[in-house]
Amino acid sequence: MNAPILEFQDVWKTFGNDKTKLDALKEIDLEIEENSVNLILGPSGSGKSTLLNLISLMDTPTKGKIFIKGKNTLNMSKSERSKFRRDEIGIIYQRDNLFPYLNILENVMVPMIVKDKEKAIKLLKIAGLTKITEFPDEIHIVEQQQTALVRAAINNPSILIADEPTGELNLEAADKLMNLIKSVGNKSTVLIASNNQDLDKYCDNIFYIKEGMILENK
Template identity: 45%
Template sequence: MNNSNVIEFKDVWKTYPMGTEEVKALRGVNLKIKKGSFIAIMGPSGSGKSTLLHLAGILDTPTKGTVLMNGKNIEDYSGKEQAKLRRENIGFIFQRFNLMPQLNALENVMLPMITADKEKAKKLLDKVGLSGKYNRLQNQLSGGEQQRVSIARALANDPTILLADEPTGELDTQNTKIIMELIKDLNEKDGLTIVEVTHNPLSAEFATELIKMQDGNIIR
């Protein structure tokens, strides 16, 4: 495994204004995410997990400190370059799937593609076990199947990093295991770097590294 850092946080602070006060979501976080790692981040609500994930996905910038992507400060990229970096390097999986209900499974997977490719979208749906369900709409799919479409969509542009925000939060135990086995395979067989935020200890068990957060700090 290549031990280079794909994402690195150096003394990262993130502060949000709330009325006349400030909420410190992250308080001087230092973290190195190695290429090919599978990290689960746990902690109570308000501990800073999702803020950390948003910064890793270049969806936000730190108030103070530095976030490096492949060794380069994300703030040194222009807005256009940041968007390109997200599109070409990072896949996102969300708790509530975020599918477009008016589109079928195939169309949802094709949606973020830089160049629309129906055959590639079919192969991705096959990969996540949805062969033959290309034309199903969201309301014709179970929760587990919707999350599989979401994973196929996250893989549409061949990312090197997969960021998962509570990927099993809406799923029962059986579907949690199925989805996490699938994500683990993407890490072990395809070499994707995985960062998962979760409240679910079962979901976290599939990761090879566990980070615990509290009050904006990494405590373990």
């Protein structure tokens, strides 16, 4: 068993005040092994996106501790969190979220810590993308998601997060993207949030979430 790269200890996330209080996450105890592919499976509104927001350091828990690579994220300053997110975490959204005024190559190069055009072109080729001077609205939605994946993986992140990455794709396109996620992210720990049970065949571990609680995993 590999050492955990991510650990949640009794994590809660609450929104609102006493009158409108909503516990989006409750009693989350979770360990994610390094270099594993993990599916967080649950229906809409179950807490998947809230969980990903905490992992990506876009938000902080109301209660509990979160450790990434052995570091207590609650002890990080705002600037430290921003730097850690840039250096260690890549994110793929349900919709590609590309910049419409930049071409495919330029989009991929935006988050690069060290600008390396040749590296960007190489990763795009690995992903099967050749229309690198075209703009997002000029390519197919599958290619848009592939571009978003390459952009998320461009800095070799320790953690690669995908929030409903196949939500708008057909079965064939979803299969292609999921295999690409495993290929491009083979040096990363991958976390995929989805309500699609069929994605379990691509993953090492499955965590079921309902009403803000992790029910079981296998």
